[in-house]
Amino acid sequence: MDNNIKSNTSFWSEISEYKIQVPYYQRDYAQGRVDNGRIDNIRKVFVEELYGALKEPKNCHLGLVFGSYDENEKVFIAVDGQQRLTTVFLLYWYVAWRENKLDGYKEKLKKFTWDTRSFSSQFVELLFKIQSSSNVIDAIKTNSNYFSVWESDPTVKGMLTMLEEIEKQYPKDEGGLCQKIFSEDCNIRYDILKLEKNSDGKTYLKMNSRGRSLTTFELFKSKFIDKYGHGPSFANNFDDKWLNFMLKMSKDDKGDFADPDISYMNFINEYTYMILSLHSNDDSDKEYKHFIDAKMKDNLTDVPFISFEKYKPAFENINCFVKFFDWICDNYETIKSIDEELRFPDSKFFADEIIKSSNPHFSHRTKLFSLYKYAELTEYAPIDKELYKRWNRVFRNLVANSQIDGNNFGKICKTINQIANADIYLYLANGEELSHFDNNQIAEEISKAKQIVNGGDEWESKIIEAEKYAFFKGAIRFLFQNAEGKVTKDSWELFDNKWVNAKEYFNGDGVCQKYVERCVLLRTLISYFSKWENFIAPFYVNSKENWRDYILLNKDLNAQVNRLLSNNIMCDFKNFESDIDDARMCKTQDQLVKTNILDNLDKDWYYLEKDYVRLHVYRKNHGNDIYLGDSMHENRILASLIEEKRIKCNQRIKNTNFFRGENINFLYDNNHQIQWFANPNEKELDVYLMENDWVDYKKRPNYEEGKLDKDNHYCFRVTEDMESDPSKFTDALDELIKQSQKS
Secondary structure (H helix, E strand, C coil), X not given: CHHHEEEEECHHHXXXXXXXXXXXXXXXXXXXXXXXXXXXXXXXXXXXXXXXXXXXXXXXXEEEEEEEXXXXXXXXXXXXXXXXXXXXXXXXXXXXXXXXXXXHXXXXXXXXXXXXXXXXXXXXXXXXXXXXXXXXXXXXXXXXXXXXXHHHCHHHHHHHHHHHHHHHHCCCCCCCHHHHHCXXXXXXXXXXXXXXXXXXXXXXXXXXXCCCCCCCHHHHHHHHHXXXXXXXXXXXXXXXXXXXXXXXXXXXXXXXXXXXXXXXXXXHHHHHHHHHHHHCCCCCCCCCHHHHHCCCCCCCCCCCCCXXXXXXXXXXXXXXXXXXXXXXXXXXXXXXXXXXXXXXXXXXXHHHHHHHCCCCCHHHHHHHHHXXXXXXXXXXXXXXXXXXXXXXXXXXXXXXXXXXXXXXXXXXXXXXXXXXXXXXXXXXXXXXXXXXXXXXXXXXHHHHHHHHHHHCHHHHHHHHHHHCCCCCCCCCHHHCCCCCCCCCHHHHHCHHHHHHHHHHHEECCEXXXXXXXXXXXXXXXXXXXXXXXXXXXXXXXXXXXXXHHHHHCCHHHHHHHHHHHHCCCCXXXXXXXXXXXXXXXXXXXXHHCCEHHHHHCCCCCEEEEEECCEEEEECCCHHHCEEEECCCHHHXXXXXXXXXXXXXXXXXXXXXXXXXXXXXXXXXXXXXXXXECCCCXXXXXXXXXXXXXXXXECECCCCCCCCCHHHHECEECCCHHHHHCXXXXXXXXXXXXXXXXXX
16 A cells, blocks of 8 residues: 555645546535635645645645556546545635735646546636735726626535635735745655546545545554654554454444444544643633534535644543453443433434534433543553443533533543542542532532442342432432421431332323322322422423422422422312302412312423412413402303303313413403403503404593593493402493493
8 A cells, every 4th residue: 555655745746747636426625615604714724734834834634535647648637535635726826816826836736636526626627817906806806707607516616705705814914825835845845646547437436335435544543653652562452452342332223334434533633632621720612622523524525624733632542542442342342331321312422422423412422521531540451340330320420410611522521530549449448539510419429329338239229210200310419408408317217208209199101190180299289288389390291301300409499399299299270160269269379270260271281470469370381370469350240251151261260260371361241352350450441342352442422542441442441340240340331332332
């Protein structure tokens, strides 16, 4: 293979001797795509690297380019690497154009072509005809030979975008870049893997069909070994032990093997990101993000360029990398089996995700770093299964219950790196510092570690069982905290009873079905509140997410949750129908939830709220609220009139004398539309004559702005005597209708 590699050549050297042709079967130029994200960042970083090589005496190596030479025609056909070559061509062209020296170089630069793509080829030809200008895009688009239809071609569009970036980063104060870029000593370099003549297209397709990834990994490996190799054993690891491991990792679900280079490069990029984040003083997720953006995917030529120089800081202690990689290869099956035993059902094995996924979660990256630290603390000895189970379990819980992203990943790595004992139980039980994970979960893990260390294996078994139960996901402090949210010897003694009740009330889907009916569990919890001010709640729903995050783990509900899990569920719901006056007495939720009014609500959605003198029982649909409390006239009056068949109202709640909705609309004597307005005040009254399906108030003649509603509309205020004698209410309605008919 070495005889077929042309090392350390430059674009100018190649194009001085050969035409450089992008063949017809290559995809469009993608480095100029606009996505306001990954590719934009790749483009920016790549151009920075190219300019950096021209401004400073350091190499910018573009990696390995595949292609074949036709020595008779003096043509190099780029099989892979055309994306990078196109960008470099645009840089060469722009520098010469910007510095008004294009005439001296254009004959050679014209030897770069996109074969058989008319728009792309025509656009490249145009570049050598445009005049000097302060803005390259304006200069191109105002040229008389430019056609806007070219922009429908993705390659032309991409070239325009890349030229914008090249112009944006051009170092105005430097000048004289032509002399550097068109020199034989130009620091922008790449290697060429020479394929057999006339085999380029077939080879490309054949290699792709076998899954052979045309990447720069081989070049990276050679540079890595040259820089850090300690002799034959180091190089052999790359091509034997580590390669075999990565080959196994590349195996898919069907049993087929992919190119191990992808797994290799992905692992190295993740390791680099992890180590640089550990030692960084910048907690921004942008500083080293290009390493994880560079992870390989199916698209072989979308892998961005990253200078080898950028990897070096992560491998200053190369022995750590070598030992860790060796240790993973030796212990992978054990690590995986323990992870499978302990991890939560909706989780994936972090090591596989790190290597195989193009975008693993930061939870997976955190688990990788915790594994890295464990290996270091045990001096890379074969895994002690019980010791690692403890370590894995604690970090499983911390990761599952903490928000981790690029902004705090470095801090979390630093926290883990401070741990000085591989026996994580002893470390936590001794009160050693642990930070940057969720504070409540840290405190929980410390409490559980102390209980296990002092109480023995029996406690560890019970805790592990509870952590994996239902939807708890490692957070079970509600089983051993007291009503004040504190952990004491007495509170741990209540664990068994709470644990029995927790299994009775909850399952993997959330609340067990018999406690979903009539919202029994929720209603019991709400009944434990004595003050409305303490009723802190978003929507109280029977979903497992709501029960976990907003109820069981809510420190403001410690007393209520403690009582719920320590006692039998209340089921003595009273029937409102026995005495309608009971409804007027329901001014606290502990009274309200014991009535049958909530039986008719949606089983998954409701919450309660005190608003002035009313109790609101909200449903998911705001238009179906129920209003209870001191303002109960409408309930008694309307219920009575419905029974007498004087009115019809579809807002009545089945089997109760209560009504849904803020405003209650009803039909009087089968003909007249009436609305009972929900929020009467000094100006607005209670009952209105309506029209147009209760949308508009029926107005009085000579309507004038500013007058009381009784003067503007047909309406009246309800009095207390109407409640005891509903006929007075209907008399008022009759008078209202009579007045409207006179007009």
